[in-house]
Amino acid sequence: GAVVSQHPSWVICKSGTSVKIECRSLDFQATTMFWYRQFPKQSLMLMATSNEGSKATYEQGVEKDKFLINHASLTLSTLTVTSAHPEDSSFYICSAKDRSNQPQHFGDGTRLSIL
Amino acid sequence: KQEVTQIPAALSVPEGENLVLNCSFTDSAIYNLQWFRQDPGKGLTSLLLIQSSQREQTSGRLNASLDKSSGRSTLYIAASQPGDSATYLCAVYTGGGNKLTFGTGTQLKVEL
Numbered sequence: 742g743a744v745v746s747q748h749p750s751w752v753i754c755k756s757g758t759s760v761k762i763e764c765r766s767l768d769f770q771a772t773t774m775f776w777y778r779q780f781p782k783q784s785l786m787l788m789a790t791s792n793e794g795s796k797a798t799y800e801q802g803v804e805k806d807k808f809l810i811n812h813a814s815l816t817l818s819t820l821t822v823t824s825a826h827p828e829d830s831s832f833y834i835c836s837a838k839d840r841s842n843q844p845q846h847f848g849d850g851t852r853l854s855i856l
Numbered sequence: 857k858q859e860v861t862q863i864p865a866a867l868s869v870p871e872g873e874n875l876v877l878n879c880s881f882t883d884s885a886i887y888n889l890q891w892f893r894q895d896p897g898k899g900l901t902s903l904l905l906i907q908s909s910q911r912e913q914t915s916g917r918l919n920a921s922l923d924k925s926s927g928r929s930t931l932y933i934a935a936s937q938p939g940d941s942a943t944y945l946c947a948v949y950t951g952g953g954n955k956l957t958f959g960t961g962t963q964l965k966v967e968l
Contacts, residue, residue, distance in 0.1 A: 773954060784959060785947075787955070787956065787957070790954065834899060834900070844888065
């Protein structure tokens with residue numbers, strides 16, 4: 742089945758650091774990728790949707806300058822949390838889908854902890 | 857704006873019990889509905905996907921139903937086991953199948 746790889750799985754860094762998270766589709770062309778954020782004991786909230794070669798579409802309330810998304814190829818999207826602060830600590834999950842009507846395939850998530 | 861609610865928020869049952877998790881959504885114009893399982897600190901495992909034209913899907917001890925007109929779905933777990941302990945999330949697809957809205961989740965604990 743379709744596989745989405747997310748890296749790193751866990752990162753701890755100091756406040757003010759920028760952190761990049763990668764999301765790769767291993768066996769299909771991911772024309773659309775999605776980034777979600779999940780705070781403890783809460784559900785997943787969509788942050789942004791990106792189509793290959795286009796600028797990402799951000800959900801209301803998500804700062805595009807804070808969360809930079811790049812989807813330059815059909816197999817890779819990156820989320821960069823710029824100048825991260827403790828309130829950015831969360832679980833970030835990506836998903837990807839191709840052009841068909843198949844559902845999204847999810848990565849295993851990245852636990853981000855900002856000290 | 858689509859809102860997805862799951863009841864109960866938490867559930868604790870003895871092993872072997874059959875149980876039902878509920879999911880409701882405010883906008884019935886959905887494309888698909890999907891149930892996921894999430895273990896603590898982990899990603900999502902897809903359990904069942906129900907297309908909008910379908911009424912139910914079954915996989916092993918799991919059965920999911922969909923009543924689109926009333927905005928409801930249920931996940932039935934038969935003969936629950938301690939290994940079923942996890943958070944269960946339902947999610948609905950809208951916007952031609954691209955936009956996925958997640959429910960609030962049900963945290964299930966199956967005790968020996």
